Amino acid sequence: MQATESAEHRAEKHQEHGTDAGTEGKAAGHQGGTDDVDRFDFMVVSNRMPVDRCSPDEPGCEDGWRRSPGGLVTALAPMMTKTDGAWVGWHGAPDEHLEPFSHGGIDLIPVQLSTRDVELYYEGFSNATLWPLYHDVIAPPEFHRAWWDTYRKVNKRFADAVIRHAAEGATVWVQDYQLQLVPRMLREQRPDLKIGFFNHIPFPPPEIFAQLPWRRAIIDGLLGADLIGFQRSSDAGNFMRSARRFLGASVKQQQVHVKGADGQTTHIARAQAFPISIDVKQISELAQKPEVIERAKQIRRDLGNPKTILLGVDRLDYTKGIRHRLKAYEELLEDGKVTVEDASLIQVASPSRERVEQYRLLREEVEGTVGHINGTYDTMQNTAVRYLHHSYPIEEMVALYLAADVMLVTALRDGMNLVAKEYVTARTNNDGALVLSEFAGAADQLKQALLMNPHDIDGLKDTIMRAVNMEPAEAARRMRAMRKQILTNDVDLWSADFLRALQEKVVRDDS
Numbered sequence: 326m327q328a329t330e331s332a333e334h335r336a337e338k339h340q341e342h343g344t345d346a347g348t349e350g351k352a353a354g355h356q357g358g359t360d361d362v363d364r365f366d367f368m369v370v371s372n373r374m375p376v377d378r379c380s381p382d383e384p385g386c387e388d389g390w391r392r393s394p395g396g397l398v399t400a401l402a403p404m405m406t407k408t409d410g411a412w413v414g415w416h417g418a419p420d421e422h423l424e425p426f427s428h429g430g431i432d433l434i435p436v437q438l439s440t441r442d443v444e445l446y447y448e449g450f451s452n453a454t455l456w457p458l459y460h461d462v463i464a465p466p467e468f469h470r471a472w473w474d475t476y477r478k479v480n481k482r483f484a485d486a487v488i489r490h491a492a493e494g495a496t497v498w499v500q501d502y503q504l505q506l507v508p509r510m511l512r513e514q515r516p517d518l519k520i521g522f523f524n525h526i527p528f529p530p531p532e533i534f535a536q537l538p539w540r541r542a543i544i545d546g547l548l549g550a551d552l553i554g555f556q557r558s559s560d561a562g563n564f565m566r567s568a569r570r571f572l573g574a575s576v577k578q579q580q581v582h583v584k585g586a587d588g589q590t591t592h593i594a595r596a597q598a599f600p601i602s603i604d605v606k607q608i609s610e611l612a613q614k615p616e617v618i619e620r621a622k623q624i625r626r627d628l629g630n631p632k633t634i635l636l637g638v639d640r641l642d643y644t645k646g647i648r649h650r651l652k653a654y655e656e657l658l659e660d661g662k663v664t665v666e667d668a669s670l671i672q673v674a675s676p677s678r679e680r681v682e683q684y685r686l687l688r689e690e691v692e693g694t695v696g697h698i699n700g701t702y703d704t705m706q707n708t709a710v711r712y713l714h715h716s717y718p719i720e721e722m723v724a725l726y727l728a729a730d731v732m733l734v735t736a737l738r739d740g741m742n743l744v745a746k747e748y749v750t751a752r753t754n755n756d757g758a759l760v761l762s763e764f765a766g767a768a769d770q771l772k773q774a775l776l777m778n779p780h781d782i783d784g785l786k787d788t789i790m791r792a793v794n795m796e797p798a799e800a801a802r803r804m805r806a807m808r809k810q811i812l813t814n815d816v817d818l819w820s821a822d823f824l825r826a827l828q829e830k831v832v833r834d835d836s
């Protein structure tokens with residue numbers, strides 16, 4: 326395979342943009358095309374690319390870039406650093422045009438979004454229509470035709486970037502709810518491509534999905550893919566039921582026979598669960614690094630060496646159940662079951678979607694509650710809740726995981742929740758306790774966690790106390806079993822399983 330531009334040329338071009346393009350031996354995987362662009366045999370497409378624009382004073386910001394937020398990037402970045410291929414995505418800054426470049430060993434193809442696109446496609450349709458609709462309508466979804474029009478237009482822009490850079494017969498893996506129309510757009514213009522789609526968030530039951538005025542177009546968009554992956558089998562089932570109900574699709578077991586305008590089957594789309602995971606090696610290695618272990622001890626010392634440190638780590642999102650967690654913790658302080666001398670709760674809430682109304686309201690509420698709890702229970706020496714509205718580099722996160730005796734994952738609905746998996750992986754001594762919501766996808770795999778319903782505040786309080794008072798032998802037994810599950814199901818296996826299934830020849834099930 327041959328690059329259409331030499332590595333040197335690309336390096337020169339990208340140096341102009343202040344990036345490390347073309348310097349990391351990633352030219353393999355490109356193929357010559359008729360026009361003057363690099364073409365790739367494998368492409369990942371997601372709304373965000375793995376790095377995001379930042380200002381130098383923000384923690385974790387290096388040379389104007391930091392790791393993008395969210396589970397999607399956590400899961401896919403490790404694979405892409407080891408794979409020849411390109412990642413198509415938005416780099417987080419509106420109105421900035423960038424040429425393709427390379428960063429951290431990954432070839433990146435930026436898609437430009439204007440300020441208005443960000444407002445209508447990203448903040449609007451993706452995060453104020455689809456996000457709440459797909460997460461059990463915890464917040465009311467808004468339906469606006471102008472948002473939908475921009476969603477379609479931006480999906481087309483992502484599809485066009487793929488069409489331009491995909492080699493003949495390439496494999497394209499489209500990611501997440503922001504890009505559900507891309508599979509169909511690709512199939513129409515490039516039937517030579519193998520098209521996979523993975524939904525990182527839940528897929529709602531048809532009774533809720535029914536609210537979406539554009540439900541048929543979304544299902545049709547997804548059915549452009551050969552393989553549609555979901556976190557849980559219940560998500561795959563919800564999708565299949567919606568395909569049958571809203572498109573009248575002929576669904577047999579996990580297959581949909583997709584018909585063209587002439588009524589003939591064009592291809593068979595399959596829907597299946599592929600529970601996502603994390604880079605186990607990276608987290609385990611960090612957890613055993615002397616400087617990370619020392620940093621964990623430092624964190625404990627800084628908090629006054631309490632008997633128990635509890636930890637929550639979330640994007641500041643209303644799906645994460647942060648309010649429920651704080652309510653339960655406040656009541657435990659009130660009941661005297663925990664005291665500020667003996668226990669401290671660290672809540673990392675990384676900034677997210679800050680211009681979306683629901684997120685603004687949530688921030689106000691969470692910060693008001695934290696202020697109230699601390700005002701009531703703090704002493705000169707001790708703080709009840711250490712609240713940190715930042716995102717941190719992975720080394721600091723692992724130090725926090727090591728410092729924490731109890732991890733609280735109280736999501737009201739979550740596709741997977743990789744924080745739960747990271748915590749378990751970091752506990753190389755088999756100690757610590759995980760309190761895990763049954764509404765997080767991770768609950769399907771981490772059955773030895775202390776599973777609970779976060780809406781049941783009394784139940785949540787009891788579960789937190791069980792975790793705080795757990796005997797070391799029971800903690801070790803649970804942690805060992807959970808570690809075994811994760812260590813044998815890391816993210817490399819997840820991507821390999823998905824991509825293997827995508828290449829499988831589908832046997833038509835006409836029974």
Ligand code: F6P
Pocket residue numbers: 372373394395396397398452501502525526677678
């Ligand atoms: O993992 C789910 C996800 O929604 C990703 O699609 C998204 O990139 C991430 O979480 C973080 O959200 P955002 O990109 O809106 O900051």
